[in-house]
Amino acid sequence: MKDMQASLEKLRTSAAEAALVRDLATEPKKRALYTTLADQLSKLADEVERAIEQQRGRAALKERTGSQPEP
Template sequence: MKDMQAQLEKLRRDAAECALIRDLASDAKKRELFSRLADHLSVLAAEVERAIAEGVKSKG
């Protein structure tokens, strides 16, 4: 479970970093790319968070 929590935190950090790069990018294609990456990483983080929650529920 600790490794999943660590991965969740890493995904959230990576999503935030991509959003920051998106906000700082002057090139439209780079903004679009980093926007898609931030969105994708956020979805992955939500899925990991859901899996963690389901794991806790099944143990309880």
């Protein structure tokens, strides 16, 4: 779980850096490229965050019931 949290933080940081480069870019093509990159990194971070939440939910269910939930 800690490695997923670290990955989430890296993705969020990378998305913010891409957005910063986008905001500083003067060329339209470069601005478009970094807009796409920032958007994709944000989407990936959202997916990792959902996966973390699902794992936490499964772990909590397992703790309460004493059994392994189905994937």
